[in-house]
Amino acid sequence: MDALIPRARAEIAPGAVHVPDWLGLAEQRDLVRACREWARAGMRSPTLPGGGVMSVRTVCLGWQWIPYRYSRTREDGSPVPPVPDWLADLGRRALADAYQQPADDYAPDVALVNYYDDTAKMGMHQDKDERSREPVVSLSLGDECTFRFGNPDSRGKPYRDITLCSGDLFVFGGPSRLAHHGVLRTRPGTAPDTGLRAGRLNITLRVSGLGRGSSAP
Ligand SMILES: O=C(O)CCC(=O)C(=O)O
Ligand SMILES: [Fe+2]
Numbered sequence: 001m002d003a004l005i006p007r008a009r010a011e012i013a014p015g016a017v018h019v020p021d022w023l024g025l026a027e028q029r030d031l032v033r034a035c036r037e038w039a040r041a042g043m044r045s046p047t048l049p050g051g052g053v054m055s056v057r058t059v060c061l062g063w064q065w066i067p068y069r070y071s072r073t074r075e076d077g078s079p080v081p082p083v084p085d086w087l088a089d090l091g092r093r094a095l096a097d098a099y100q101q102p103a104d105d106y107a108p109d110v111a112l113v114n115y116y117d118d119t120a121k122m123g124m125h126q127d128k129d130e131r132s133r134e135p136v137v138s139l140s141l142g143d144e145c146t147f148r149f150g151n152p153d154s155r156g157k158p159y160r161d162i163t164l165c166s167g168d169l170f171v172f173g174g175p176s177r178l179a180h181h182g183v184l185r186t187r188p189g190t191a192p193d194t195g196l197r198a199g200r201l202n203i204t205l206r207v208s209g210l211g212r213g214s215s216a217p
Contacts, residue, residue, distance in 0.1 A: 008020070012162060012170075013151070015173045016149055016172040016173075017099065018169070019098055019171075022168060028167050031201075031203065032195045032201065041059055041074070041081075042059065044058060045057050046058060046065070046066065049067060049068070056121075056183075057120075058113065061081055061082065061084075062082055063208050064080045070110070070129060070208055070210060087108075087203075090139075092104065094171065097169070098169060106135070108134075108206055109207060109210075112206075116143070121183050121184060125182060127178075127204075128178055130206055131208065131209030133178075135173025136172050136177070136205065137170075137171050138169070138170045138204045138205075139202065139203045140164040140165065140166060140169075140200065140201070141194055142198075142200040143166070143186045143187055143188055143191045144164065144166070144191075145187065147164045147182075148160070149181045151180065152175075152179050155180045159180070161184065165190075166191050166194055
């Protein structure tokens with residue numbers, strides 16, 4: 001993005017807030033390093049029930065998201081490592097800053113780390129496999145993308161297309177918690193020096209509402 005034009009915090013829809021440049025470069029680099037560590041377990045492209053394979057590659061913390069449910073174990077049967085406390089703390093700080101009110105009770109227990117290569121995208125969908133309707137916190141790292149944020153009723157209009165850059169925060173909750181959203185495209189070569197060689201990373205924090213000991217619904 002053109003750094004000469006500061007991008008302002010914006011409410012994209014009721015309960016959906018974009019906070020540009022929320023993370024400083026040092027924090028972005030720390031997160032990229034953490035993602036690289038989590039990715040050592042292997043990042044996979046989820047297969048949809050219809051047989052399609054997503055272009056995004058994902059590694060999960062807390063609960064494994066398998067379209068369209070959650071599991072305590074990964075594909076190979078190994079347990080999913082928990083969301084680290086520092087990441088949940090970051091989620092609380094993000095929510096408080098986005099909504100400009102305390103968020104001490106926010107306790108994300110799911111983190112999806114999505115990696116987009118230069119051609120990956122994500123179709124319009126709702127995040128609705130959680131039992132909780134607590135807000136979703138999303139952090140972007142690496143290349144910019146065009147993010148489409150719509151409405152809860154359909155994949156179509158009204159929606160808004162915004163650019164998410166490295167370090168940007170996007171939160172959606174309240175009336176927008178079940179809004180459809182997707183990633184239309186990334187823009188290769190637009191990242192600052194985050195330590196990521198290519199592509200885009202997105203960390204999505206959610207509250208599963210599934211409880212500690214429970215199994216997937
Ligand atoms: O990559 C993004 O910005 C969005 C990711 C997303 O919507 C999801 O993982 O459900
Ligand atoms: Fe999503």
